[in-house]
Amino acid sequence: MKNILLASFAVILSLFTNLLQAQTDHEEHADHINYVVLTRSVPQLKPILLAAEELAAQDGEKFGEFQVVVCGKAVQDLTNKEMMNGFLQKAEKAGVIINACGFSLKKFNVKRSGLPETLRVVENGILHNFELQKKGYLSIEL
Incomplete structure (x- = not known):
């Protein structure tokens, strides 16, 4: 159970990081x-x-x-x-x-x-x- 929670947290963190990177890339070109x-x-x-x-x-x-x-x-x-x-x-x-x-x-x-x-x-x-x-x-x- 503990491994499932850690794996789920890692996946969510990874998705959030990718989303932030995409937003940063877009903002760099927004001007x-x-x-x-x-x-x-x-x-x-x-x-x-x-x-x-x-x-x-x-x-x-x-x-x-x-x-x-x-x-x-x-x-x-x-x-x-x-x-x-x-x-x-x-x-x-x-x-x-x-x-x-x-x-x-x-x-x-x-x-x-x-x-x-x-x-x-x-x-x-x-x-x-x-x-x-x-x-x-x-x-x-x-």
Whole structure:
């Protein structure tokens, strides 16, 4: 009986600790509005970057981080310097982080060395999106 009570107390304490941690994570991001967009089309970067600029203007000091995750076959276009140059310049100016999905890179045989240096690679774009959502990021998929 004593072991059951101790085990029950440990489970309740663990759940309470996890709940407090989740609340703390949310509060850390509550003072800023953060965004993440998952896209399967590089040309979609144009309206995404325009939206980021407009949200930054609307949000003012509350504007936080804006990330884009490029997944699927679109990762092949990320190696096209001519296509990407304008997007990357605009993203840098707007403070937008562009990520490439590592799973997609592998699936479509795109070498990381062929990507622009300013691009980040996340191992799993969908998981990265969910992790950011759990931190309070507003999310949309295009």
